[in-house]
Amino acid sequence: MFGYENTDTFFEQQTGPMKMAAADDSSTVYDLLIVGGGVNGTGIARDASGRGASVLLVEQDDLASYTxxxxxxxxxxxxxxxxxxxxxxxxxxxxxxxxxxxxxxxxxxxxxxxxxxxxxxxxxxxxxxxxxxxxxxxxxxxxxxxxxxxxxxxxxxxxxxxxxxxxxxxxxxxxxDSRLVVLNAMDAANRGADIRTRTRLVSARRVNGIWEAEIEDMRKGGTKTVRAKGVVNAAGPWVARLLANQLDLPNSKSVxxxxxxxxxxxxxxxxxxxxxxxxxxxxxxxxxxxxxxxxxxxxxxxxxxxxxxxxxxxxxxxxxxxxxxxxxxxxxxxxxxxxxxxxxxxxxxxxxAANASAVTRDYVLDLDNTDGAPLLSIFGGKITTFRKLAEHALEKLAPVLPAVGGYSWTADAALPGGDLGTGGFEAALNRFRDAAPFLSLPLAWRLMRTYGMRAYDVVGTAKSLSDMGEDFGQGMTANEVDYLIANEWARAPEDVLWRRTKIGLHMTEEQRQRVGAYIKEKVG
The missing domain is CATH 3.30.9.10 (D-Amino Acid Oxidase, subunit A, domain 2)
Incomplete structure (x- = not known):
């Protein structure tokens, strides 16, 4: 699965979470366009995709870049x-x-x-x-x-x-926290969602009951038009600004x-x-x-x-x-x-509230169904309740957007890597060590704590530590970086060192620079 010399070629062939978007978006009408790749946006994308809705999520930076x-x-x-x-x-x-x-x-x-x-x-x-x-x-x-x-x-x-x-x-x-966001995005993608990071919403407007949105690829440049039956504004700190600037709509609520x-x-x-x-x-x-x-x-x-x-x-x-x-x-x-x-x-x-500490941590869902093209804006929330927020969001949308109706399913469905099997984490760790005895206990523990059962995909066909490619230090190998690029939308050093993992905290500056150089070589 790993060791591709030309990562761009690999992306073109990929049919899993990182599948390429269709070359022509204009002929596709998504059920839902979600703006924002934080925990609320990815949680809604996961839930909606699992109900059979077609979903496009755009995030202007990396997943979980901010809050x-x-x-x-x-x-x-x-x-x-x-x-x-x-x-x-x-x-x-x-x-x-x-x-x-x-x-x-x-x-x-x-x-x-x-x-x-x-x-x-x-x-x-x-x-x-x-x-x-x-x-x-x-x-x-x-x-x-x-x-x-x-x-x-x-x-x-x-x-x-x-x-x-x-x-x-x-x-x-x-x-x-940032891994929680990525796992929701992965599960959404596995269920058919189109997840586009480093992609900015430029503008959107209602046209004959459909949203027409202009989006910009922040890495390659250039804009394109996409269409959707409904929009979710999960832009977090930008929720009010997106309403005013990109959507040009009035808003009675504030963040x-x-x-x-x-x-x-x-x-x-x-x-x-x-x-x-x-x-x-x-x-x-x-x-x-x-x-x-x-x-x-x-x-x-x-x-x-x-x-x-x-x-x-x-x-x-x-x-x-x-x-x-x-x-x-x-x-x-x-x-x-x-x-x-x-x-x-x-x-x-x-x-x-006069005191910042007293401001409610509850969330408010604001639905605007003008011209039969619904817009749901999310104000507030906390990471613990993201899954329930997603359920409530789709319940609010379902009467005006039937594609996101259906049953609630996420309460008991494991996130990617979370199906650890009998005996919980410790038993899963022991089985993983038996399958990859060349890994030290600290490294095996870190991989299982980071990827769960997907740790087997990180190891791949390796029979020794040297088989996992260059060791950048602190147990971070080329195999792991390749996995993150291919499966978790990692495109920059901070994606790997500080969001997908916290290995940057343990590395020297020289080691971090080596990881950055490797990522640049792979993805440009």
Whole structure:
């Protein structure tokens, strides 16, 4: 499957996820044109394709380039949302948390969160009540329930300052967020969707009950016209601007952009547990084991009034996050300890809340069916509820776009690589190691955690590590890069190093440059 000398020739022959678009789009009328390659757009593409609809998705950059790769990587109900009486959202998110852990157990797994009690913050009774609700809002939750901890005697108390004597522990989940987006796109493509990255919507208008849209290939240049019966505006931070600029339509709803930033530092505590800390400003900050050797700390909530796009953490945010964890940990974290940081814009539905932290994380679906050519715009949302959002989106569209009707099917259908078989992840890992004994345990673990059962496709016919092509360092081989180019729309170094994987965090600059040179040679 791999080792093609001419990648362009391979793309022309490909009939799987990366199949080429038809040379002439003008004769095709898609059921649905989706604008935006984040988790909401790809989730809707997957669901709609599985119902038999013809789908074209366009994304101006790479999949998950913005918000969907800049989260805290949690699949969670949102414990703090209970303070804002978001009971419906929390219940839906808790139900979805368990479903997602089942359909993608290779890129998602349960975590336990330790909440030290700070007497000057929320009182004990309020925390107990919140955790009780969190444990019981959704029926038949699979993860362990919360309980109190004596931090003087429990191992989770060892990294904490001595003043924290009581605490609580509860369950939530972890997700490799950008991989979640890619897997939804892969499944959509396997079911017939046309996924085009680096493709921008220039404009769209209704003509005789059909949308005519002009799209631009950002790599090769040139525009073409495509036609669709309905459009989904899943542009995330650009949702309102797309309505105003590309579609030239009025809009009564608005999006509020909130920047969330994270820092990564060398590991500052032992054990698999995570920590959730309360700050004097009532915000919370997480400290989470990350990539085996690091700790992820985040997030901030900063109102963003400038144009959407790539954003970076500010020195003030770095200081804020360091101070937040330094109130709790014995070991101080300094700005100079930061080895990597990332930031993203959350496109929240603007509910006029004065505090950015209080803005609802729920979503609003706005349907415009003028002239029988429906347009559905998505405001807000959170990564945990993307699958349910997709269901609700298609339910809203179905009466005016019958092609997306039919039954809901995604709740129990595994995402690509997630069908791990009997015994779960550990048993699947052992079987994979038996099939490829030349792989070290850390490398086999990383491949299975990244690709699940698709790890066998990464290895291909290799019988030794040298058979997997050039080793760029940290176990990243030419076979793996080829797989990502051929199957996961990877076109640039950051696609491979920071979105499809996080191997860039472990590599030297020289190793990252080698990967970049190889990708350039393959795809130009």
């Amino acid at each position: 969907s790769s800049a989260s805290t990587k949690l699949i969670h109900g949102g414990l703090r949302y209970l303070e804002y009486y978001e009971f419906r959202l929390v219940r839906e998110a808790l139900i979805e948390r368990d479903r997602l852990l089942s359909i993608a157990p290779h890129i998602m797994w349960p975590l336990r969160f330790v909440l030290p009690h700070s007497p000057e913050q929320r009182p004990v009774w309020m925390i107990r009540l919140g955790l009780f609700l969190y444990d019981h809002l959704a029926p038949k939750m699979k993860l362990p329930k919360s309980r109190a901890l004596n931090l003087n005697t429990h191992s989770a108390g060892q990294p904490l300052q001595d003043q924290y004597k009581k605490g609580f522990v509860y369950s939530d989940g972890w997700v490799q 509020r952009l909130v920047k969330g930033s994270h820092i990564v530092v060398p590991q500052i505590f032992d054990g698999p547990q995570c920590y959730i800390f309360q700050n004097p400003d009532k915000r919370i900050v997480f400290a989470i084991p990350y990539e085996q050797r690091f700790t992820l700390i985040g997030t901030t909530d900063v109102t963003w009034n400038e144009e959407p796009g790539l954003v970076q953490i500010s020195p003030e945010e770095v200081k804020y996050l360091c101070e937040s964890v330094n109130r709790y940990f014995k070991e101080d974290v300094k700005p100079s300890d930061v080895v990597w940081s990332y930031a993203g814009l959350r496109p929240l539905y603007d509910d006029a």
